[in-house]
Amino acid sequence: MNTEASQAKTVWLMRRNCSFTPKQVGIFYLSMVCFSGLITTYFWWIGAWMVVPFTLIELSVLGIALLIYARHARDYEKITLQNSELIIELNLGYKKSLTQWNAPWVRVKDPESLHDRKKDLVILESGAQTISIGQFILAEKRHDLAKEIRQALKLCLH
Numbered sequence: 001m002n003t004e005a006s007q008a009k010t011v012w013l014m015r016r017n018c019s020f021t022p023k024q025v026g027i028f029y030l031s032m033v034c035f036s037g038l039i040t041t042y043f044w045w046i047g048a049w050m051v052v053p054f055t056l057i058e059l060s061v062l063g064i065a066l067l068i069y070a071r072h073a074r075d076y077e078k079i080t081l082q083n084s085e086l087i088i089e090l091n092l093g094y095k096k097s098l099t100q101w102n103a104p105w106v107r108v109k110d111p112e113s114l115h116d117r118k119k120d121l122v123i124l125e126s127g128a129q130t131i132s133i134g135q136f137i138l139a140e141k142r143h144d145l146a147k148e149i150r151q152a153l154k155l156c157l158h
Contacts, residue, residue, distance in 0.1 A: 010152045012079040012145065014136040022070040029066050033059055077133050079124075081152050088124065088131055101126040104157055108150045111142045122146045 036055050043051040071093050078089040086106050088099045109123040120139050121132040134142045
């Protein structure tokens with residue numbers, strides 16, 4: 001057996017398309033707190049104290065929305081095929097999972113539908129376990145992803 005072929009490694013990395021990193025979100029929120037704080041302080045100083053509760057509500061709602069956004073900004077799906085092992089790493093919010101399967105036993109199912117969010121993902125199966133992948137790529141590209149994984153698994157067998 002060729003040692004180079006036995007050390008071959010194929011990686012598929014799919015990430016969420018986000019404009020801001022969590023650090024940038026934090027800096028933006030801090031700037032909003034400072035700016036709104038200055039304006040609120042001015043209105044409070046001239047006697048319009050009712051601005052303060054509305055500013056607190058506004059900043060709280062914005063903070064919650066940005067926290068939810070930042071929590072999912074680094075979501076990804078990573079599939080690694082090395083030797084005869086398929087490693088599936090999912091990072092969705094605060095939930096991380098790592099699954100290792102024997103590659104020759106893995107079955108790849110194409111997306112069933114382009115209209116149903118749950119059925120339009122690529123499904124990987126090994127025994128009774130199933131994992132749906134491809135939520136961070138376009139629906140039109142998911143058939144290509146399934147085809148690529150299937151071909152890599154076939155090459156792994158030879």
